[in-house]
Amino acid sequence: xxxxxxxxxxxxxxxxxxxxxxxxxxxxxxxxxxxxxxxxxxxxxxxxxxxxxxxxxxxxxxxxxxxxxxxxxxxxxxxxxxxxxxxxxxxxxxxxxxxxxxxxxxxxxxxxxxxxxxxxxxxxxxxxxxxxxxxxxxxxxxxxxxxxxxxxxxxxxxxxxxxxxxxxxxxxxxxxxxxxxxxxxxxxxxxxxxxxxxxxxxxxxxxxxxxxxxxxxxxxxxxxxxxxxxxxxxxxxxxxxxxxxxxxxxxxxxxxxxxxxxxxxxxxxxxxxxxxxxx
Amino acid sequence: xxxxxxxxxxxxxxxxxxxxxxxxxxxxxxxxxxxxxxxxxxxxxxxxxxxxxxxxxxxxxxxxxxxxxxxxxxxxxxxxxxxxxxxxxxxxxxxxxxxxxxxxxxxxxxxxxxxxxxxxxxxxxxxxxxxxxxxxxxxxxxxxxxxxxxxxxxxxxxxxxxxxxxxxxxxxxxxxxxxxxxxxxxxxxxxxxxxxxxxxxxxxxxxxxxxxxxxxxxxxxxxxxxxxxxxxxxxxxxxxxxxxxxxxxxxxxxxxxxxxxxxxxxxxxxxxxxxxxxx
Numbered sequence: 001x002x003x004x005x006x007x008x009x010x011x012x013x014x015x016x017x018x019x020x021x022x023x024x025x026x027x028x029x030x031x032x033x034x035x036x037x038x039x040x041x042x043x044x045x046x047x048x049x050x051x052x053x054x055x056x057x058x059x060x061x062x063x064x065x066x067x068x069x070x071x072x073x074x075x076x077x078x079x080x081x082x083x084x085x086x087x088x089x090x091x092x093x094x095x096x097x098x099x100x101x102x103x104x105x106x107x108x109x110x111x112x113x114x115x116x117x118x119x120x121x122x123x124x125x126x127x128x129x130x131x132x133x134x135x136x137x138x139x140x141x142x143x144x145x146x147x148x149x150x151x152x153x154x155x156x157x158x159x160x161x162x163x164x165x166x167x168x169x170x171x172x173x174x175x176x177x178x179x180x181x182x183x184x185x186x187x188x189x190x191x192x193x194x195x196x197x198x199x200x201x202x203x204x205x206x207x208x209x210x211x212x213x214x215x216x217x218x219x220x221x222x223x224x225x226x227x228x229x230x231x232x233x234x235x236x237x238x239x240x241x242x243x244x245x246x247x248x249x250x251x252x253x254x255x256x257x258x259x260x261x262x263x264x265x266x267x268x269x270x271x272x273x274x275x276x277x278x279x
Numbered sequence: 280x281x282x283x284x285x286x287x288x289x290x291x292x293x294x295x296x297x298x299x300x301x302x303x304x305x306x307x308x309x310x311x312x313x314x315x316x317x318x319x320x321x322x323x324x325x326x327x328x329x330x331x332x333x334x335x336x337x338x339x340x341x342x343x344x345x346x347x348x349x350x351x352x353x354x355x356x357x358x359x360x361x362x363x364x365x366x367x368x369x370x371x372x373x374x375x376x377x378x379x380x381x382x383x384x385x386x387x388x389x390x391x392x393x394x395x396x397x398x399x400x401x402x403x404x405x406x407x408x409x410x411x412x413x414x415x416x417x418x419x420x421x422x423x424x425x426x427x428x429x430x431x432x433x434x435x436x437x438x439x440x441x442x443x444x445x446x447x448x449x450x451x452x453x454x455x456x457x458x459x460x461x462x463x464x465x466x467x468x469x470x471x472x473x474x475x476x477x478x479x480x481x482x483x484x485x486x487x488x489x490x491x492x493x494x495x496x497x498x499x500x501x502x503x504x505x506x507x508x509x510x511x512x513x514x515x516x517x518x519x520x521x522x523x524x525x526x527x528x529x530x531x532x533x534x535x536x537x538x539x540x541x542x543x544x545x546x547x548x549x550x551x552x553x554x555x556x557x558x
Contacts (some may be wrong), residue, residue, distance in 0.1 A: 055400050077294040079400045080305055080543065086392050106295070187440035216396075 010245045016117045018105030020141035023068045028153030029186055032063050032148075033046035034134040034171050035178035039127045040213040042182035047206040048222075053207045054220035057082040057094045059127045061209050065155035066120035074103055074122065096126030100137035100145050107121075108143020117141045121154040127209035127217055157189040164188050177219075179229045181208060201227045288550070302397035302557045303390065303418060315383050316421030325521035326429025330359035332384055334505045334512040335366060335376030337437040338485065339466055340494035343529030344437040344450030346374045347498035349473070349506060350521050352381050352511030361516065366524045368533040370395040370400040370470035373411055373438025374526050380430045383422065387432055391415055398411070406438040412461040420459035431457045438527040447488065473505025473512035480504035480558065491527055493523045495536065499523055499544050500558055515545035 030043035030052055052071075053063045064071035078099050086094045103122060111117040122139040136148040137214050151169045153161035155270045164185035173181065182200055191197040206221045206229075218277040221229065281443045293308050303314060330352040337346040348365040353357060359381075367388055369375040375391060388553055399405050406414065415436055422432055436453040443449035453461040455467050465543035467485050469477040480501045488496065499515075502523050504515035509553040515522050527534050536544075554556060 049403075050404060054403070073295050073297070076297070076401060077290045079397065080294050080302075081290065083302055083393050083397045083400075085307065086305070087389065102290055106290045109289035262446075 007144050013213075016111060017142065018113075020117045020119045024121050024141065024154075025156040027067075027188070029153060029158060029161055030065050030123070031151075031165065031182040031185055032125055032136055033151040033169055033178060034131040034136070034183060035175060036131060036171070037127045037171045037175055037208070039136070039180060039209040040175065040178045040215065041123075041125070041205075042179065043205045044186055044187065044199060044203055045153055047262050048202075048205075050185075051205060053205050055207075055216070056099060056124070057086065058091055058215060059209060059217050060094065060096045060099060061124040061125045061127075061207065062219055063125070063154070064120055067118070071122060072120040073119040074106065074120070077106070078103065087209045096124050096135050096137060100124045100139060102140050102147040104143045107139060107141060107144075111142045117223075119192075121158075123148075123154060125151060125209065127211050129211070135265050153185065160189045161185045175208065176229050176232060179226075180232065182275060183230060201230055203208055203263065204277050281493060285458060285463065288310070292550070294295055300398050300401045301414070302386040302394045303414075305397075306390075315386050316418075316424065317543055318425075320430075321424055322426055322428075324429045327355050329383075329430070330354045330363075330381045330431070331511065332363060332365045332378050332381045332507065334471035334477055334502060335378055335435045336469040336474075336477050336481065336498050336501045336505075337374075337376070337435050337464075337467065338481065338489070338494040338498050338501075339352060339437075339448075339450040339452055339487075340491045341447055341488045342491050343439045343527055344374070344452060345491060345494040345498050345527050346376055346435065346437050347495070347523045347525040348376050349502050349513045350516070355510045356510075356557070358513075360513065361513065361519065362521050364524050366526050367392070368526065368528075368535075369411065369415075369438070370399070370405070370529055371443060371532050372405075373408065373436065374528050374533060375415070375437075376435040376470070377432060378435070379432040380425075380523065383425065384432045384434070385420055387422065391418060391434075394418070397435070398540075405441075407410075408438050409430055410452055411438065412436055412463075414455075416459040416461045418545055419455050419457065423457060426457040433470050435468060436461065439530060439532075442532075446530075448532070469501065469505070471505075472513070473502075473509035477501040477509045479547065490527065495525055496544055496548070497540070498525060499548050503548050503552065504542065504558060515549055517546070 004008055028044035032041050032244055039060060041053040044065060045052050050068055056062045062075055062078060081102055084092045106117055118141055120141060124137045126135040128134045138148050138151055138152050140148045150171055151165045153165060168181045187197045187199050208219060209217045299305060306313055332352050333349060335348040337344060339385055346366050349364050352363040366374060366376045370393055375388055377388050394409060395406060415434060434455055440451050442448045452464040452468050454464050454543040455461055467481045503514055505510040514548040525536040525541050
């Protein structure tokens with residue numbers, strides 16, 4: 001009979017984390033940030049058909065790095081969940097927070113129950129009425145979820161990219177400025193000898209959640225519009241971001257105050273006096 | 280809500296399976312009670328139980344297609360609602376109008392809208408216009424049981440075909456019956472209780488290659504003729520300022536004419552009939 005070697009749970013978790021982290025670090029990175037006109041997603045992606053950034057719902061977008069088959073699986077689940085809830089309740093009742101929770105539970109369960117964790121890092125972003133009301137959730141391979149302050153980077157060497165974002169990013173940027181900051185941040189890593197790289201427009205996947213739009217706010221920026229933004233062409237910039245810099249007038253019911261509750265613990269429920277107990 | 284509870288809290292497998300891109304197929308697995316055709320009905324006729332929505336007309340124009348619907352819903356000899364809206368955008372390039380049992384019609388239409396959007400988000404590409412019509416046909420077929428008990432719903436579907444070789448033939452119209460369809464119509468079509476009169480009017484007035492503007496006027500004229508001879512169809516209500524809903528689908532997408540625009544057209548039609556009641 002073969003001898004089973006004992007491995008401590010701690011060791012198993014550490015091994016899984018290491019596997020996931022290595023897998024994620026091998027891939028290209030992605031950046032998500034708030035700007036005056038909405039939420040911007042920029043991912044380095046050589047494919048124009050296999051997306052890293054996509055639409056989940058009216059005001060919710062999704063960005064991911066890591067293994068495509070694994071985050072695609074989660075993205076589909078997110079779209080299904082959002083459409084199901086939107087049909088049963090109302091379109092306004094689909095929130096980024098609910099999706100982030102569902103993804104976190106799923107990633108956490110996979111991390112602990114299965115022998116191989118998902119090698120993915122995910123951002124669920126919901127655009128609000130103002131940049132301050134935007135919600136950016138970072139979800140990692142082990143199911144932990146973080147509420148990010150208006151900007152985040154994922155993938156290999158994310159710390160270095162985050163450093164650049166932190167120093168350059170402002171919430172009141174125009175779309176053009178935001179795209180250039182995101183690309184500048186992405187290009188600081190992976191160059192030879194620590195030098196900055198040049199990333200061509202066709203290696204970028206860029207999309208926004210447009211704050212001023214009603215209904216489905218997600219749109220991709222490709223081709224000439226993207227090149228113009230990268231070159232800083234002022235006229236094109238104005239065209240591409242007609243609403244950028246405009247007054248942040250709420251056009252649809254917003255999701256302000258939908259920040260995660262500290263806990264849905266049972267203490268409150270137990271303390272609540274029983275209502276109409278005898279019926 | 281989802282079938283099967285998993286104590287780990289992860290999304291059930293049916294959400295994450297690669298499986299289908301269709302929302303109704305997904306719904307039939309998670310929440311079949313949300314599909315109109317899946318509810319058991321008690322025996323007996325139920326035709327007079329709920330309000331009925333009436334006449335819709337669609338006309339193919341040179342630049343696309345026009346769809347218009349009157350605003351009346353009836354219950355037997357009573358007017359159930361004066362300002363019901365029966366013409367809606369199905370997605371960015373197509374329109375759907377509903378005649379028959381209003382409640383089921385509205386539900387089917389919402390489901391159809393989600394179906395198209397869901398496919399687009401999952402696959403990253405829009406369904407073809409024929410694909411959309413076929414999906415709608417299968418959804419109508421699902422309601423056959425209820426239709427046989429008097430709760431029939433018959434839609435009219437029209438859209439701008441982005442894949443059309445000849446731009447002058449890009450505006451296409453599809454009709455259905457309670458057993459499904461679709462049947463592609465040439466030039467124009469109408470559904471609902473007043474459709475007989477609307478179609479007779481269109482037969483004499485329709486010319487191929489009409490501009491969208493002329494087609495819009497023609498649609499309102501046809502609805503006036505339907506209201507003239509059918510009690511269940513409402514004419515332009517000048518005292519309450521309730522006018523037909525008119526929508527267009529062209530290369531620029533779908534558009535609903537504003538109340539001011541439809542008011543001007545409807546008032547023009549009524550003024551014309553003051554001199555010549557037969558049009």
